Amino acid sequence: MVLTEIFMKGVFMKHILSFDVAKGKSVYCFIDELKNVIIDATLIEHNKSEFDKLYSLIKDYSNLIIIMESTSIYHLPVENYFRSKGIDTIVINPKLVKQFKDTLNKSKTDKLDCFKIARCYLGTIDNFYFKNDEYFMYNPLAHQYWSLVEGQTRLKNRYKQLIEIVFPEFNLIFNDLYDDLALNFIHDFPHPVLFVNRRIDYLMNYLKDKNGTTKAYRFKNKVLKMKELASNSLCFVSFDSLQVQNLVQTIEMIQYHKSEITKIKNQLIEEMKDKKLFKIINSIPGFGEFSTALFLAEVGDITRFDDKYQFISFIGIDSLTSQSGISAYHGPISKSGCKFGRTILFNVVTTIIQISAHADKTNPIYLFFRKKQSEGKHHYKCIIACSTKLCKIIYKLCSSNCLYENK
Secondary structure, rough: OOOOHHHHHOOOOOOOEEEEEEEEEEEEEEOOOOOOOOEEEEEEEHHHHHHHHHHHOOOOOEEEEEEOOOOOOOOOOHHHHHHHHEEEEEEHHHHHHHHHHHHOOOOOOOHHHHHHHHHHHHHOOOHHHHEEOOOOHHHHHHHHHHHHHHHHHHHHHHHHHHHHHHHHHHHOOOOOOOHHHHHHHHOOOOHHHHHOOHHHHHHHHHHHHHHHOOOOHHHHHHHHHHHHHHOOOOOOOOOOOOHHHHHHHHHHHHHHHHHHHHHHHHHHHHHHHHOOHHHHOOOOOOOOHHHHHHHHHHHHHEEEOOOHHHHHHHOOEEEEEEEEEEEEEEEEEEOOOOHHHHHHHHHHHHHHHHHHHHOOOOOOHHHHHHHHHHOOHHHHHHHEEEEHHHHHHHHHHHOOOOOOOOO
């Protein structure tokens, strides 16, 4: 049998099962790499019996590949099912799919979309895919972290507003209203009337126990200040008011968010710490254990990119360029890639600059920042330029499997 005949019989041919995923259901189609339709667009409910039936239809085909775009959390059951069967399962960046769809027919239906996703895979390059990625598999955990941080920010704003209503003098007692000592105290004594008549030694011992110290006298001045401020407070709500109840509930929600955020941080670090790319990126000054783990959960396996420019483009800090004839315009960054990966990178660069300004002034990122400043660049543009340089360093180290060394 000649090679062409073998190929046409599907021995070497790829077979693509493409999903347009929604909440609780998907539309799928099954085609080969020549775009011949084997199974037309079909609706499938997200349950095991339905997927077992589908698997029985496709399992005997060679070179099976499952394709879907990332859709919040809804693609996860589909992805995990086929990964458990040992089939190559690829999750495509939805922005890449959108760009591809925009070049095709503008009509939009679920049936058309599943074919367009399959054609997107056949017509594009692999480096924007997350194919059996040992790092990106933790992306849902990273998204849970960002969601908790966003919720925590809203809660802190509400907490601050309620403090101003109930007892604004709390701001003068605690340096940080969000640390555990302040949260515990305000939770148990949310209104000045609740501690103004308390004995000094009682309050000192309370703070001692909550702070985990054996020396209660350390809190004597703080307690005296509390009682003085409480006795002169212009608080206009009663201790059993709705605002006080809301303050207590808000503190409990803040404490819950803090606990969950800590759990996710510890889990990400524990899962990632022995992986090769974690050790490499963590060796770069400015990257702590958590920022390293979170960055990898967002960007996935960096070695999948063909070069540093593809990596920079994926992060979304490549500049938009418009050229016509001999004129060229370099605009702002595209921001079309990994939003949270970009956020982490900017934070790391900012940390490097702040630390290096008072300590290691030989850091190449810091020196590059000062160089851009001396050229009269705006601070934000300096940060972007440094982030691009850091991306290049990260890519070089990861692709060559080397730890960072400051020369």
